[in-house]
Amino acid sequence: MIKFLIKGLLRDKSRSRLPIIVVSLGVMLTVFMHAYITGFMGDTFEMNAKFSTGHxxxxxxxxxxxxxxxxxxxxxxxxxxxxxxxxxxxxxxxxxxxxxxxxxxxxxxxxxxxxxxxxxxxxxxxxxxxxxxxxxxxxxxxxxxxxxxxxxxxxxxxxxxxxxxxxxxxxxxxxxxxxxxxxxxxxxxxxxxxxxxxxxxxxxxxxxxxxxxxxxxxxxxxxxxxxxxxxxxxGFYENEKAETMSAIFNSNTSEGDDEYSPMMKSLSQQGNMGQYVQMSELWSAYISLIFIFAMSLVLWNAGLLGGLRRYGEVGIRLAIGEEKGHIYRSMILESFFIGLAGSVLGTTIGLFFAWLVQTYGIDISGMMKGASMMMPSTIRARITTPDFYIGFIPGVLSTVFGTMLSGIGIYRRQTATLFKELEA
Amino acid sequence: MKLALKLAYRNLMGAGLRTWLNVIVLSFSFVIIIWLKGVMTGWDHQAKTDMTNWEIGGGQYWQSNYDPYDPFTITDSHAPIPDELKKQEETGEIVPMLLLQGTIFPEGRMMPVTIRGVSPTQSFLHLPASKLDTGDGTISAIIGAQMAKHSHLKEGDYVTLRWRDANGTFDATDVLISSVFSTNVPSVDLGQIYIPLSTLQEFALLPDEATIITLKNAEESATDYPGWVYKSKKDLTRQVDEMIKTKSAGQTVIYAILLLLAMLAIFDTQVLSIFRRQKEIGTYVALGYTKQQVVGLFTVEGSMHALLAALLSAAYGMPFLAWQAKVGWTMPIDASEFGMAIAQTLYPVYSFGLVVSTVLIITITTAIVSYLPSRKIAKMNPTDALRGKLQ
Amino acid sequence: MKTSLITFLTFLFVHLSAQDAASILDKIDANMSSKNRVFESSMTILGKRGSRTIASKSYSEGTNRSFTEYLSPASEKGTKMLKLDKQLWIYSPSTDRTIQISGHMLRQSVMGSDLSYEDMMDDRKLTEVYDAVVTGEEMLGDRKSIVLTLTAKVSDAAYHTQKMWVDAVRFVPLKQELFAKSGKLLKQMEMKDVIQVQGRWFPTTIIYKDMLKQGDGTEFKMTKISFDQKIPEHIFSKASLKQ
Known part of the structure; x- marks a missing residue:
């Protein structure tokens, strides 16, 4: 069954190409966005880290x-x-x-x-x-x-x-x-x-x-x-790791009664950086959430559109005696594969772009002409672990969900009406 | 055109959920872009307001030797307050401050400080200067929260303060920390200790002299007082402008991605519309529409998403944005390292121009994205289209 | 009538004790000041992380001219300091540079000690700077001492008042407390190891302590001292810094 569906997808480009492109574009944007937000928010810490606090x-x-x-x-x-x-x-x-x-x-x-x-x-x-x-x-x-x-x-x-x-x-x-x-x-x-x-x-x-x-x-x-x-x-600050490292170092090496014994402080433990680290994490989570939600809506819509495109085909399949439930399930399964393929593709491309922006940065020095701040003249993305899976949430779930919704129509409509769609 | 609008509206409403998904995503773009830009504007306002309130007022006169980045200059940076300005002091139009290098010894540790003499009756800077007026002869001092943290001093503590008068004679006294204030302006906090101006002038043997004279209101044109240099508000807030500029530049990418996301949805919808509605297109042509008119019809339909999104944004965005403007947004950034005034919580400020320009940008972008797939219509064979034959 | 008598007597007493005090200061100056002096000294700075000792040889003439060459440790060896009137130059052999120490730098501590350059340079005669009154007598260790209170009569004295314990027999200061205008104790000096050199009594050890700051202070010990020597004129020239 799965093999059959995949073959179908591969052979009928109209069923797979556009949906996969849309899904992968969306996933790519999500992944890139997340990496960018993480980099953008962490930007100030990294400046502080480099010039004064270290990680x-x-x-x-x-x-x-x-x-x-x-x-x-x-x-x-x-x-x-x-x-x-x-x-x-x-x-x-x-x-x-x-x-x-x-x-x-x-x-x-x-x-x-x-x-x-x-x-x-x-x-x-x-x-x-x-x-x-x-x-x-x-x-x-x-x-x-x-x-x-x-x-x-x-x-x-x-x-x-x-x-x-x-x-x-x-x-x-x-x-x-x-x-x-x-x-x-x-x-x-x-x-x-x-x-x-x-x-x-x-x-x-x-x-x-x-x-x-x-x-x-x-x-x-x-x-x-x-x-x-x-x-x-x-090159990127990881708060939990730095705090754990400091705690272990201090308990092993630092002697409380010797004021010249070494002690380690994480970036967040120096000055006011701690609360800023927390806030930054919170806000990049919020912004990412909004984006993932928005992306889910887009891909849900794509799922809907994908389902609508195939009403004609559904008509024929019903006409030749295929069960409604079977068609519904097979379409959902198909959309799962489309979502999966799109997510894999999108994540790969997204990570690639994020990597580019992480490595080379976006040069904003043109916009910064005349500025004399010690601000980074390039903005960099930052790839973190979530970037590897975050795209799958809108990519797979929303696509499948969209198909599920549009597929309900299969149950609602009469075979005859669907067949008419085929003529159209 | 009216007909086109009506048709577009009907078609969109007919598509139901699909339309609304697009509209919701687009409305996100509206709200988030306006919000983020509002935060930036609010930041700019806030930083400048804080600096104005705490430090720079409407501008400052600096004694010509004064260089805030070179503590050695402070010893020589004092001059009698110009007579014209003295009159304004009585009316509360200016706040003169005398600066002197000193040392505090909290718990026997030496800490170099800048002693600032400020009048307890000063009226427009937010410094709690009135706390300097003890009335019982105790010399009281106020310090900022950061300074309190570094020196381990708190309200009610006594600390030994040492300085040298204009002749170089050492003097020292214990001062009472009568208030610890908290400010977003690091330059009035770190390494600074405030005592009454008259006391400091007396201590330093510099009666009626000052280092910095802060004006309440901006001067139209700076009067030249010999030995004093005028620093306008713009000079003094230059670094804020630059910080905002960088952050705004970084945000542009977020807007772009947000727009791309919305446009992806619109594009996909348009492609499907044209794919599924060939018969309709054929019918339009048969009814005498030119192909360009049909393209226009579909473009209007696509663009109408933006219009609906704007309405939706207004519905939930306005309360949200208003709420944000009221409760503020807490900024995950530490700019105190840069010696700049940055508040923890920013209150976004939205301007009419900001809203209009955002609406325009999104609408135009949507129109372009709606138009691009519609061009395919122009290449269609009308008869095939009428028959619904896939092309 | 009674009041005026008391006033008169008080005046007389103050006047007398001031005169006394002035003559005591003169005697101190006679012991401590000389046309010139040459001495070797070691300064021990008692730091939190251990102490260190810096040895030097100094020539001074009157109150305006002095020349010091550091002998050890290795890192300071060869560093020379020349003071002419209000100016101070330091020469460091490692850089072969003569640097003028001016204004603000003069207030920095010398070699990390509790003394500033200014403290070292301000060696006007006590009688030039201060008015003195006798305010008591006290035993300091086993020495009977007269307590003087010195109040600055010039405006540019670093310390507004001083309290000085003077050996009642030898007329050398044994202890000095330096006060701020407000009366707050800022620094304290204790003089020890008083010896007789060329007919003068001279304390060879001085312990300086900054009273506002934590720490054990700085110990200044003269290991060799001689007065009224023939000091070649070129010593007090900038050229001698580089030699």
Whole structure:
């Protein structure tokens, strides 16, 4: 029976082609939509994650308490070992060390004396070890205004406005005056390799970005780092996972009475991010629900239309003595296959498009001309597990339901009337 | 045309459930697009209103050395309030604020802060400045909720505040946190502590001086006061505009998908109509309709979905949108990182132009999608069509 | 009549004690100030995460000129600091840069200690900055000490009032409390290990503590000190920073 129906569908293209196209288009839209909404809603977290919170962040208890003050004196010591352990224990995450610090940048005149000076917020990141992708994460190449990224030790980037204020250009020397982990004053020379603009005033006013190893030397922080950030390799934050991971890490590693023992916080546990994560999940669920509902109506309608198309055929089948119930069941079964085929096809195409938008993003920089916010200039979709099955709800159920409704007509109508439809 | 409309209406009603499914989906597009755009507009309004209420008023004069991103400038950012503005202070038209670098020591931890002197009688900023007026000689201070969280201070706590006066002499005193306010504007909260203006002026040895002068109403044209720089409301809210711009751009894709979805339904319906109603088409032609007129008839029929959807949207959408405007929508976003004013709950704002443009866009799109399959009619052989022969 | 007598007596007493106090300050200045001095010192900063010690050698002349070279630890070795009047330059050998520390930076702490650059630089004679009155006598450890209350007479003193315990015999300060204008105690210094050098009594250990902040303070110990030496003029020039 099933084999017969499938053969029928395959041979009579008019029975299968348009319905499958419609179903798969609808399913494709649903899948793509869901992935897009997830990406769109998560967008702000990912920005926060990349620039500050990570998906999870490891720091000392004391550092966590005083986060807003960039307290490098409370940094993690022996962070290399900690990093290695994190990489071994959580291989599914990318781990990277960072040092955030405050200091002064001083540009010399020809005799090496102070020509201009300004306060800076500094960021030491893994740029040169070759096994991090911090520059992509922070979108440094795209933010570059002049020059290039640091390519060797002793090079640093300044924010563009800051460089202008200090009157330095790539190739110039500047000195970082900071305080070491112990509080001593330290000085360290950098060659300006380039300038960047992020579009966030607070970062554009005065920041310096350099390789973490340079910063360690500069601030006397051998084998120390302010924070270790963990990022999902997929690039997307998963709240439950991050929270569980933090809880386990803290119960194993963190000692409550030692304020310098490391502790892990998930993105949602930092600042106000938690409630935003919840809200975001809630709202993407709502919006997806509305879409799935709307899509169900569309495919229900398609099911109805599909049934109507075949009234003539039904007439003939009734005329040659087929039982009404049998016709009804076979049509439902057929619509099930159509729904299934359409859903599989639609999900595949939808996932493909979602993947494209996840990988390449939709470039909205054209719409953002003149904007200077540190906002993503591309919007990305995000494929999550539900994307693999969510399309089947409208795809199969609604198609079958539509056919069921339109098929009721088979019982209502007289064989003679149906036969007349055949003539039409 | 009237006849076409009548025919279209009858045909649609005759199709019953099928029509209504399409109409419901289309009406979703109406309501959701208007709602989402309303949320964006509401966000824009809200952020700007919050900034206006809490921080920037109708614009500000900054002492020319003042740079909010460089705390070192604060020490040198003070000047006597210009005489013309002083008069306005008495009438409550301006709020002068003096800023001073200081340190608080909650539980023996050092925390750098910006001390802001504000008059307890100021009338237009939402800061609960009246709480600064203790009347019993205690110096009271107010702080924002975020600041309270970072410093572990709460209402009723005393904290040691240290600063240096204009001559560099250290001074310190214990202040009473008389109120913790909650605001959506991070820049008036994080790292800020408010004490009475006169007290701060006295402490700092800077009588009658200020750093920022906030105007109640926007200036038509900024008066130039030497040593002061005018910052219009537009300058001060630039970042909000840009944030909204990005989010709106991201939403466009949602509108597009929503429309595509509705159009898929319309398209499918139109294709079936033309497939099943060939006899009818043939009859029209036989009755003297030109093919183009028949195409028009079907296009009108398809487009009428949009009209019905608009009516349906009005029926359930208006109460929904009105309810949303009343209770608001809670925004899943943290913009405090960006130092911008973003409320937790946004109240959508719908403009007439927004509704009209949405209706127009959807109707035109529906018309185009209805027209595309109808073009097939023009290629039909009328006699075959009349006979109902499949083509 | 009675009142005016009391007023007169009070005035007399205050006047006398002020005069006393002034002469005590003079004696302190005689002990503590000199035409110039050369000393080696070690500063121990008692931090939460362990303490560290920084050794340096300083030359100072009058109150306007001083030059300090850090000797250890390795990370600070070779760092030099020159103060001329109100200006301060720091030279770091690793960067080969001379950086002028100005304005706001002067208020930062020196090497993470409880002292700011400004604290270090403001070494005007006590009599220039403060009016003093004797307010009591107290035993401090086994030393009899006179308690002075110092009130700033110039507007730009960092601390509005000070309370100073002065050894009644040797005229060296043993303890100082620094107050804000409001009267709040901000910092405390304790002087110990008073020795006699070239006829002067001199405390060689000073413990600084910021009273508002948690922490154990900073210990400043002079390991070698000599007064009125011949200091070559070039020491107090920017050129000496780079040598």
């Amino acid at each position: 999870v962040k490891v720091m000392t208890r004391a550092y966590a308490e005083n986060l807003s003050q960039l307290p490098i004196d409370l940094a993690l010591t022996e962070s290399g070992e900690l990093l290695t352990n994190l990489r071994i224990n959580y291989p599914e995450m990318e781990w990277t060390q960072r040092i955030q610090f405050g200091g002064l940048i001083d540009a010399p005149d020809s005799t090496g004396e102070t020509r201009s000076q300004g306060p800076a917020i500094g960021l030491g990141i893994d740029l040169l070890s070759g096994n991090g992708n911090e520059s992509e994460r922070l979108n440094l190449s795209e933010s570059l205004v002049q020059g290039r990224l640091p390519a060797k030790a002793g090079e640093a980037m300044l924010s563009d406005d800051f460089a202008k204020k200090l009157n330095v250009i790539p190739g110039d020397d500047v000195t970082l005056i900071g305080s070491t982990m112990n509080g001593s004053m330290s000085m360290y020379n950098f060659i300006v390799s380039g300038t960047v603009r992020f579009g966030v005033e607070i970062m554009d006013r005065g920041s310096i970005i350099a390789d973490i190893e340079d910063i360690r030397i500069a601030l006397d922080m051998e084998d120390a780092s302010g924070e270790i950030l963990g990022f999902e390799k997929s």
